Amino acid sequence: MTTIKKTVKSSKLFKLNYMKKSIATNVIFIPLCFLWCYPFLWMVSNAFKTPPEMFLKGLRIIPEKPVLYNFVRAWKAARFEQYLLNSVIITCGVVILVLIVASMAGYAFAKQNLAGKKLLLAVLLATMFFPKSVGIIPIYKIINALGLNNTYLGVILAIGGPAHVMAILLFMRYFMSVPKELEESVRIDGGGYLTVFIRIMLPLAKPVFATVGIFNFISAWNDFMVPLIFTLNKPSMRTIGVGLYAFFGEGTADWTGLCAAATIAIIPIITVFLAFQRFFIEGLEGSVKG
Amino acid sequence: MKTKLKNIIDNKWNYAFLLPMLVLFVMFTLYPIYNIISYSFYEWDGFGPLNKFVGLRNYKEAISDPYYWKALKNTLVFAASHLLFQAGISLLIAVALNNTTAKLKNIYRLMIFLPVITTTSVIGMVMAMIFGPINGPINMALTELGIIKKPIMFLSSPDLSLWSTIAVSIWKNIGVSLVYWLAALQTVPRDVYKAAKIDGANSVQTFWRITLPIIAPFGLVIALFAFKNGLYPFDIVKTMTNGGPAFASDVIDTYLYRYAFNPEQSVIKYGFASAGGIFFALVVIGITLIFNGITARVQEKNK
Numbered sequence: 198m199t200t201i202k203k204t205v206k207s208s209k210l211f212k213l214n215y216m217k218k219s220i221a222t223n224v225i226f227i228p229l230c231f232l233w234c235y236p237f238l239w240m241v242s243n244a245f246k247t248p249p250e251m252f253l254k255g256l257r258i259i260p261e262k263p264v265l266y267n268f269v270r271a272w273k274a275a276r277f278e279q280y281l282l283n284s285v286i287i288t289c290g291v292v293i294l295v296l297i298v299a300s301m302a303g304y305a306f307a308k309q310n311l312a313g314k315k316l317l318l319a320v321l322l323a324t325m326f327f328p329k330s331v332g333i334i335p336i337y338k339i340i341n342a343l344g345l346n347n348t349y350l351g352v353i354l355a356i357g358g359p360a361h362v363m364a365i366l367l368f369m370r371y372f373m374s375v376p377k378e379l380e381e382s383v384r385i386d387g388g389g390y391l392t393v394f395i396r397i398m399l400p401l402a403k404p405v406f407a408t409v410g411i412f413n414f415i416s417a418w419n420d421f422m423v424p425l426i427f428t429l430n431k432p433s434m435r436t437i438g439v440g441l442y443a444f445f446g447e448g449t450a451d452w453t454g455l456c457a458a459a460t461i462a463i464i465p466i467i468t469v470f471l472a473f474q475r476f477f478i479e480g481l482e483g484s485v486k487g
Numbered sequence: 488m489k490t491k492l493k494n495i496i497d498n499k500w501n502y503a504f505l506l507p508m509l510v511l512f513v514m515f516t517l518y519p520i521y522n523i524i525s526y527s528f529y530e531w532d533g534f535g536p537l538n539k540f541v542g543l544r545n546y547k548e549a550i551s552d553p554y555y556w557k558a559l560k561n562t563l564v565f566a567a568s569h570l571l572f573q574a575g576i577s578l579l580i581a582v583a584l585n586n587t588t589a590k591l592k593n594i595y596r597l598m599i600f601l602p603v604i605t606t607t608s609v610i611g612m613v614m615a616m617i618f619g620p621i622n623g624p625i626n627m628a629l630t631e632l633g634i635i636k637k638p639i640m641f642l643s644s645p646d647l648s649l650w651s652t653i654a655v656s657i658w659k660n661i662g663v664s665l666v667y668w669l670a671a672l673q674t675v676p677r678d679v680y681k682a683a684k685i686d687g688a689n690s691v692q693t694f695w696r697i698t699l700p701i702i703a704p705f706g707l708v709i710a711l712f713a714f715k716n717g718l719y720p721f722d723i724v725k726t727m728t729n730g731g732p733a734f735a736s737d738v739i740d741t742y743l744y745r746y747a748f749n750p751e752q753s754v755i756k757y758g759f760a761s762a763g764g765i766f767f768a769l770v771v772i773g774i775t776l777i778f779n780g781i782t783a784r785v786q787e788k789n790k
Contacts, residue, residue, distance in 0.1 A: 302508035305501040331764030335522035358515030390500040438608035482670035
């Protein structure tokens, strides 16, 4: 009897402790997160301020008289419709390329007795250690030699071409977990290799497609070095990040304009992330657990 | 031999499915690595034939250039700070968050994660304003609070510019490590905490004696990822300081970029940039191998 009472008491204590801790966490994390996100608040708020208000009351988060003309100016000056379109085309191209190539390779690698599989995987993994920024010089030359410089395809290949080992491994691990009987039963019904892959495996692998897709979407959209180098001679091909850098560069005087431009540039990627964040976080968790 | 051939024939579809990946892998990973090694032995401006073989001269030139060493040192400082602070601070945050309800945990995690997904180059430009000397909010706030009299030159002082870019880069990447740590903490069974509590252990003891040993194997991976994160800070350095002032925040990425692609600042020297890149790659591979050795030892011990 006493032991039961004790356990009840201790579990209540546990709960009370838990609540106390929750409150303590909030006390620490609300100000911390405010400071953490302050750069974004500052950016968005200044995008709505007039230049004099920004310089006189820079710390004020809510603008006195919100104005929209920074956005209009930034949109026109930085040729946003062009840069947005470039970013969308290049990003989607990379995502499609990586999804097709990695899902096929992952499916083949998932097969048990494939001669040369271990060696290939080892070579793939070993090249992961080679710094990407070093490899960009010859990739630039190869794209040039293919006559693809200053084309969308050139940029897409430069970003999506180098092996995406993580994506391949994610697909491989997933296809290995699919029970063999499933494939065998389709085979018995006369379905070929392609039927199995397209009708059975692809629909099953939707979560992996989502994870790999969102990862590559975000990294391709945010890529700066490749589009910067590949559009040095062709400003009309610039992506948003590169376009903004070319227009505002270092030490611009037009702070409210840059804030508005930065806000426009960041909104699409935040929206996409919020829509698919579950897959993104799960993918990250998987990469450290596996 | 016969069985091997049969295996290949049996697997013809599998090999066909590997083909697109192999073509791209050879074209954009293997061949570039081969190319950059060969460029590094030539004097070459990127145009015309590759015919001026100079042996190891590019390597000697890079190694004897004090600016190369400066960039290399800065890069390693960059990466080491990520290892220490990105992995360290995120662990503190993760442990603090692990005690709260799932709902709160998700909200805070999301907010701390926000900088991760935003475009680094855009963040760099915004941060250049935030760290600005005259109207930048940091200097404004510090002045208004009476902490400083003169604005701090975060980006234009040679002592601070590197650390300012490092701070922003860590702030931007901490969310990734945080997600990793939270995932690692989930592998610690809740009962263990309860048992420790009943035995009278306080939270510090619980952390050191129980939590840390369980998540230590993850910690090595997380530290290595954070280190790698800090090795290639091109976007943030290019947009915040462009390696300045006077190369004080120059890193290998920006150094190589200057010699390979930026004729406004330097003469184009592809061969030289390639040699600098190869030397850097060797340093990175060396560090990674040491790291892998440590990881293997720790895992051995845990068994």
